[in-house]
Amino acid sequence: MTAVDFEAFVDRLATVAGEAVMPFFRTTIGVENKGGKSFDPVTAADHAGEAAMRQLIKATFPSHGIVGEEFGNESEDADYVWVLDPIDGTRGFITGLPTWGTLIGLMKNGAPVYGVMSQPFTKERFLGDGGAARYRGPLGDRKLRVRSCTKLEDAIMSSTSPRIFQGKDLAAFEAMEAATRHTRYGGDCYAYCMLAAGQIDIIVESELKPYDIVALIPIVEGAGGIITDWEGGPAHKGGRVIAAGDRRVHAAALELLAAKA
Template sequence: MTVIDFSAFIGRLATASGETILPFFRTSLSIDDKSKTREFDPVTEADRAAEAVMRRLIKANFPQHGIVGEEFGNEREDADYVWVLDPIDGTKSFIGGFPIWGTLIALLHKGAPVYGMMHQPFIGERFSGDNGSATYNGPSGERRLQVRRCASLSEATTYTTSPLLMNERDRAIFSRIEKGARLSRYGGDCYSYCMLAAGHVDLVVETELKPYDIAALIPIVTGAGGVVTTWEGKPAQGGGRILAAGDARVHEEALKLLNG
């Protein structure tokens, strides 16, 4: 099967997960803390229910495929096709009632992300990409996503979810980017990458990401003409310290600062 053959099914996963999540949003939720450290890492009934729904659909339609999920672990992760699921990326925003969270669905073929979708069911937006192209579908209609030109860091708008999520060393390194950028903003989680793909943001700099935090976003950003790597310039689907840019020139400048 080609990636195109999977796109309708990915839409079904997004719809099913969204229908599961929305009844929980902006309600009194039971919240658990998954963290084994001092950093608060919340999970809700909505996270677990949405991932369970997607897993059931995948197993019913593609039993030979693998699944990597945030809430229920990994199955058959050595399969040719593997689904990577984050039912609610931005759970802290979700429990605060802010709509800057989304469901991330990625399809990997032989370890490489070949299709990704970010679905925001409350607003009704979908961002999807297959590395060759990327599309927005929402209340304003459907359009192709395209990154914007940005020749240098001094012209760039950069985002990170929060520098407080970085260790002390990485925070100091990240400050080089902040000092050089025209504008630095915090927040966004998966939305930052989608806004980069849509041409509103120039750089996203993150650390400590898991595969399910980034795999779906790579085909969206690259499909819109952007670049996603680790801070070392390596493939990003394994997570870690991530640098996404709309323009290869500002990506190269940022890499030099991060490794300087």
């Protein structure tokens, strides 16, 4: 499979997911809670989007593995594994906000090598292979590049919600919020793409799953950013994650989190 063929396939994968999901957006769609006491919504749109992607992957690359939010894992020890989240930001989706997106990640021998965030409502796609990242959408086709930010006090931070942090982790996050200039909540996958585009400086999260983050790693890194866990290790397994556009502010954030968590 050539690079051009691969890009065409991923583009098709994002398109079929969007075609499956969009008929449900801003409708009176039913919502189930799969999180027990905590609200973790899932809809027919989530199921339809992932089913469409799985069908295309299996038909094209039957030897590849798949890790997905809605239908579990298949052949996850394969050399190539697709990591799928049909709607990252379902809370945004069910409230009609366009801050959600379809995440398509590809792992090779256990490491993220390619990622796409597709937002079919705004007709935007953010793509990265770890070495470069780019945007396609209403603003044209352009390269993505993070911005310089050396100090926490100058940084704009994003996080899904303060409620994802517990105990010492919450104290650490609150210290980060106090140290930075401004915090925005609820961006989900879109926030990572805005970091790659130079609009946000740092993102601090917890309780992530692999399908929440694998696709975003090549985009952030391709734009010149850094994304790790709170100990500075690989982030592709999820958990507590920190992303930054500038390595200096990332180092400062790691130091603060280590002191408080």
